[in-house]
Amino acid sequence: MKEWIIETKGLSKRYKGRYAVSNLNLKIEKGDIYGFLGPNGAGKTTTIRMLLGLIKPSNGSVHIFGQPLNKDKLSILRRIGSLVEYPSYYGHLSATDNLEAIRRILGAPVARIAEVLDIVGLSKEARRPVKGFSLGMKQRLGIASALLGNPELLLLDEPTNGLDPSGILEIRELIKQMPKQHGITVLISSHLLSEVELTAGTVGIIRQGELVFQDTIAHLHQQAQGSMSLVVSEPEQALAILRSHGAQAAQSGSALLLENTGDHTIARIVKSLVEHNHAIYRVEEKRKSLEELFLQIVGEGKLS
Amino acid sequence: MATFFRLVAAERLKLSKSYIWVLALLSPLLSLAIGILLSPDSIGVSSVQEKYMLLASSMASFHAMLFLPILTGILSAFVCRYEHVGGGWKQLLTLPVSRNHLYFAKFSIVAAVLALSQLLFLAAVYAAAAYHGFASDLPWSTLLTGVGSGWLACLPLAALQLLVSVSWSSFAAPLVINVMLTIPNMLIVNSEHIGPFYPWAQPMLAMLSFSVQDSGAFALPLENILITVLGSFALFLAAGLLYFNRKEI
Numbered sequence: 415m416k417e418w419i420i421e422t423k424g425l426s427k428r429y430k431g432r433y434a435v436s437n438l439n440l441k442i443e444k445g446d447i448y449g450f451l452g453p454n455g456a457g458k459t460t461t462i463r464m465l466l467g468l469i470k471p472s473n474g475s476v477h478i479f480g481q482p483l484n485k486d487k488l489s490i491l492r493r494i495g496s497l498v499e500y501p502s503y504y505g506h507l508s509a510t511d512n513l514e515a516i517r518r519i520l521g522a523p524v525a526r527i528a529e530v531l532d533i534v535g536l537s538k539e540a541r542r543p544v545k546g547f548s549l550g551m552k553q554r555l556g557i558a559s560a561l562l563g564n565p566e567l568l569l570l571d572e573p574t575n576g577l578d579p580s581g582i583l584e585i586r587e588l589i590k591q592m593p594k595q596h597g598i599t600v601l602i603s604s605h606l607l608s609e610v611e612l613t614a615g616t617v618g619i620i621r622q623g624e625l626v627f628q629d630t631i632a633h634l635h636q637q638a639q640g641s642m643s644l645v646v647s648e649p650e651q652a653l654a655i656l657r658s659h660g661a662q663a664a665q666s667g668s669a670l671l672l673e674n675t676g677d678h679t680i681a682r683i684v685k686s687l688v689e690h691n692h693a694i695y696r697v698e699e700k701r702k703s704l705e706e707l708f709l710q711i712v713g714e715g716k717l718s
Numbered sequence: 719m720a721t722f723f724r725l726v727a728a729e730r731l732k733l734s735k736s737y738i739w740v741l742a743l744l745s746p747l748l749s750l751a752i753g754i755l756l757s758p759d760s761i762g763v764s765s766v767q768e769k770y771m772l773l774a775s776s777m778a779s780f781h782a783m784l785f786l787p788i789l790t791g792i793l794s795a796f797v798c799r800y801e802h803v804g805g806g807w808k809q810l811l812t813l814p815v816s817r818n819h820l821y822f823a824k825f826s827i828v829a830a831v832l833a834l835s836q837l838l839f840l841a842a843v844y845a846a847a848a849y850h851g852f853a854s855d856l857p858w859s860t861l862l863t864g865v866g867s868g869w870l871a872c873l874p875l876a877a878l879q880l881l882v883s884v885s886w887s888s889f890a891a892p893l894v895i896n897v898m899l900t901i902p903n904m905l906i907v908n909s910e911h912i913g914p915f916y917p918w919a920q921p922m923l924a925m926l927s928f929s930v931q932d933s934g935a936f937a938l939p940l941e942n943i944l945i946t947v948l949g950s951f952a953l954f955l956a957a958g959l960l961y962f963n964r965k966e967i
Contacts, residue, residue, distance in 0.1 A: 463967070466811075466812045467811075467812075468808060468811055468812065468966070468967040469966045469967065470966075488814040488815070488816065489814070491812060491813060491814040492814040494812070496812045498808050498809075498812065499805075499808070500805060501805070502804055502805035502806050502808055502809035503804045503805070503806075504732055504800050504804050504806060505800070505803065505804055506735055506736050506800065507731075507732065507735055511731060511735060514731060515728040515731050515732055516728070516809070516813065518724050518725075518727045518728040518731065519721070519724045519725055519728050519810075519813050519814075519815060520724075520813060520814075521720075521724060559809065563813075
């Protein structure tokens with residue numbers, strides 16, 4: 415039996431008769447990085463706000479660390495670090511004082527402030543008022559605030575918004591280390607698959623408030639498996655040979671396309687073609703990219 | 719309770735770095751100027767008691783009629799402003815704190831700065847009395863009760879202004895409402911019918927009831943003031959807590 419850090423059952427939020435989130439069953443495993451994907455306005459932030467108790471669900475339940483959120487909210491929140499939508503800050507305070515204001519509430523040790531500033535690379539800017547910070551720096555400060563209380567679960571809503579490419583890379587590396595080094599479970603939302611593709615172990619895809627895909631990223635890769643393309647000297651005769659092996663093949667120019675063919679069949683086909691003295695110029699696998707698959711899921715709400 | 723005091727400590731940090739608390743100095747300083755510029759002898763007041771009455775009522779009318787209610791509104795709006803501007807509500811409420819504690823922490827900070835302003839006013843009365851040479855004869859218990867009940871009479875206003883400021887992300891709107899409700903004080907304090915029930919007039923009525931020791935023109939019995947103050951305080955605070963607990967962040 416797996417240990418679910420977050421489990422929602424039938425979670426829904428209705429605004430004026432319209433469901434912003436409907437019947438969501440999230441399952442997030444301990445120590446996993448969960449990529450929560452969906453286009454803008456799909457209900458990602460609404461879901462995260464419900465997970466944090468900022469808004470009350472219209473229907474359904476949320477269990478975090480196995481405890482019901484509506485009963486044990488404060489003890490659950492003590493173990494969560496979060497960044498919702500855009501970073502929160504007090505412009506008239508320095509980065510250190512921003513963190514101090516949160517530290518006083520959490521009762522964390524003073525030394526932790528310097529630690530988290532160092533983690534997000536803001537140590538040099540610590541004394542400046544935050545109103546002069548760029549969006550990327552505010553974002554880093556937001557991540558530092560989320561880490562301040564040594565959380566067991568991080569909920570990060572579009573954490574790389576406004577960061578430059580090297581910043582995105584840094585944050586990605588940082589997030590990758592969380593489960594390994596500290597055993598932290600991470601939920602990270604994004605509207606780009608490429609953002610979480612390299613970090614997440616599991617992805618959930620939400621579309622118009624409904625969860626349309628939830629599985630491991632490896633499984634998503636399998637779904638993205640594409641077709642084989644053979645470029646040969648005499649395509650017409652070769653096509654006949656392919657069909658005699660029972661392969662689903664089609665000709666396009668000098669190339670032959672085979673859908674979802676296993677390794678053994680490919681080997682047999684190639685061997686047979688060589689035996690019939692066909693010259694084989696290319697054997698290529700044409701993969702659908704994950705991004706294409708993601709767009710397809712988001713567009714149609716299902717896998718083909 | 720521990721989380722409540724932690725919240726207050728965090729609020730103190732946020733407010734102290736903003737220098738808005740400097741406003742608490744303003745009215746006591748102006749009151750001091752009024753107190754010093756008065757010349758009781760030229761009006762023909764000679765007894766120490768009459769001198770005190772003149773001094774305290776002149777200083778308190780300015781301080782309590784306009785400044786104290788307006789300062790209450792500014793402070794309440796300000797402790798919410800930095801949350802509205804930077805998305806702070808969201809962050810605060812994802813920390814392990816109850817909404818009631820947070821609301822009371824904000825309220826306590828406002829009340830504390832108001833108390834500071836009252837203490838400075840007290841110092842201003844003392845300084846003005848010293849200038850006129852009767853500081854040793856001040857009726858301390860009367861003066862302290864006046865300053866203290868003036869502070870109490872501000873708390874319902876703070877509770878109401880906090881409610882308005884939490885619900886409106888605009889900084890100016892709550893202030894405008896507060897000033898609009900404060901200006902009529904000049905007329906209302908003279909009204910026997912409305913005065914005792916108008917929350918914005920209570921700080922002045924409370925402070926004057928002790929500067930004018932015999933029941934003068936607009937001095938009211940303390941009981942009346944307490945009923946209005948406590949009643950409106952309970953009502954406004956309950957409404958604020960109810961609203962804040964249901965608010966979607």
